Amino acid sequence: MMVPSERALHEAIQVSPLDLPDDVKRQKIENLLAQMRLSAATARKIQDVFRSEMNKGIHQQPSSLQMENTYIPELPDGTEEGLFLALDLGGTNFRVLLLELVNGVVVREDVKKYHIDAHLRTGSGMPLFEYLAECVSNFVISEGLQDVELPLGFTFSFPMIQHSLETGILVTWTKSFNCPDVVNKDAVQLLKDAIARRGDTRVNVLAVLNDTTGTLLQGATQDPNTAIGLILGTGSNACYLERADKVEHWEPERHGEREVIIDIEWGAFGDNGVLDFIKTDFDRENDANSLLVNSFTFEKYISGKYLGEFVRVILAKLSKDGLLFTRQVPESLLLVGSFLTDYISLIEQDTVNGSSVHTKEVLAKFNIIPDEEDLKIVQYVCELASNRAALLVSICVATLLDHMEREEVTIAVDGSLYKHHPRFENWMNQYITLLTPARKFKLIHAQDGSGKGAAIVAAIALRIKKRLE
Numbered sequence: 001m002m003v004p005s006e007r008a009l010h011e012a013i014q015v016s017p018l019d020l021p022d023d024v025k026r027q028k029i030e031n032l033l034a035q036m037r038l039s040a041a042t043a044r045k046i047q048d049v050f051r052s053e054m055n056k057g058i059h060q061q062p063s064s065l066q067m068e069n070t071y072i073p074e075l076p077d078g079t080e081e082g083l084f085l086a087l088d089l090g091g092t093n094f095r096v097l098l099l100e101l102v103n104g105v106v107v108r109e110d111v112k113k114y115h116i117d118a119h120l121r122t123g124s125g126m127p128l129f130e131y132l133a134e135c136v137s138n139f140v141i142s143e144g145l146q147d148v149e150l151p152l153g154f155t156f157s158f159p160m161i162q163h164s165l166e167t168g169i170l171v172t173w174t175k176s177f178n179c180p181d182v183v184n185k186d187a188v189q190l191l192k193d194a195i196a197r198r199g200d201t202r203v204n205v206l207a208v209l210n211d212t213t214g215t216l217l218q219g220a221t222q223d224p225n226t227a228i229g230l231i232l233g234t235g236s237n238a239c240y241l242e243r244a245d246k247v248e249h250w251e252p253e254r255h256g257e258r259e260v261i262i263d264i265e266w267g268a269f270g271d272n273g274v275l276d277f278i279k280t281d282f283d284r285e286n287d288a289n290s291l292l293v294n295s296f297t298f299e300k301y302i303s304g305k306y307l308g309e310f311v312r313v314i315l316a317k318l319s320k321d322g323l324l325f326t327r328q329v330p331e332s333l334l335l336v337g338s339f340l341t342d343y344i345s346l347i348e349q350d351t352v353n354g355s356s357v358h359t360k361e362v363l364a365k366f367n368i369i370p371d372e373e374d375l376k377i378v379q380y381v382c383e384l385a386s387n388r389a390a391l392l393v394s395i396c397v398a399t400l401l402d403h404m405e406r407e408e409v410t411i412a413v414d415g416s417l418y419k420h421h422p423r424f425e426n427w428m429n430q431y432i433t434l435l436t437p438a439r440k441f442k443l444i445h446a447q448d449g450s451g452k453g454a455a456i457v458a459a460i461a462l463r464i465k466k467r468l469e
């Protein structure tokens, strides 16, 4: 017997069955897609696994969760003032920003985007960092600030090991970057050296962070209860405020810190096999079609870079099995990477509206003219895939809330998947509440944490530095 609250959870997380007149076809499709449905019991099992991996990570035991100490021991307190530079590397664009903070709030922002050529993104790291330094000089000089001492926060959104607030040893490149000689090196030192070699500005690199941490910090300026940062964009990751006494790995001398931000690096959750019990045939194929096979297991279940391909794999399978687009298997749909996550948002908008306008538009890109049943099936697949992603994120967030044991937690979220998918936020609110009914939480959208967050962390670093002098 299921306890009533578990029954409510179980029912809430079930997507309604496919509504088709043809019972045999409907049953065949349901049978194929059943592997994507998660029961309440499975959700609880994922929670147990996530909790256990977090604990192992924080105690320096082998785990798929890195639980990295960011050495950011405090949040903005509203006293941050002055001009700060921010560098944002690892998102869609490389950006240099100048931000003016007054009372902890960004009052002015100048931004310049720079293109990084493919030959700089792959190959030796030296020319890449020379180029980053060149962009910094170019920007600072164009602002007429070459003689002003400028603290800089460096958003470096790649997995790194930190020995302090201003070291970031690259663990591995991801996304479109691959300069092998930088792996195991300190990206901050490389940047500092390149800036020093030029010697044409007075830029002072004070801190390194990633977009997830930046999102938490930016969220904290919007809502002081912010204690979790969450990214749902190309990739996915989360960070949270941990009690400093629980954190064993702490290299520099402690100075009575009470809290610190821990970067979970949950994109890799399950890379050691602990999540294999939810892996479907479609996930295996999605993984095989990806650039970094057998890694970023959790990210491949949920994030923008992979969700579209996941849906494409399913649609292609249904089509090959004669259950979808029965007139012919559309060649265009067999192309790996052709189905963007943006399309899922459009199709889900149709499901919300009870329409099929966008679905038809998307399918037209593949030269498919669907019949009524095709439309229903495509919408159903997008719903199942999106729903599972939102549920998985909610499961981890709920577990984190239980772990943190705070009165009230605001979760700062950024990323295009969260911003543009029409149902993600609603599902997350609903599922987190059902998974951990006693916890008070709020989801807020923190805009541009990778830019503003970097300025804020530089301001915090400066404050700590002055205090210790």
Ligand code: ADP
Pocket: 090, 091, 092, 232, 233, 234, 235, 303, 304, 305, 306, 341, 342, 343, 345, 414, 415, 416, 417, 418, 420, 421
């Ligand atoms: P980044 O992660 O590079 O910092 P974003 O947060 O903007 O940038 O995320 C971009 C990713 O979000 C794209 O790669 C794509 O997978 C996904 N995405 C973009 N637009 C949408 C959309 N309308 N709906 C869902 N996902 C989207």
Ligand code: MG
Pocket: 091, 092, 211, 233, 415, 450
């Ligand atoms: Mg981003």
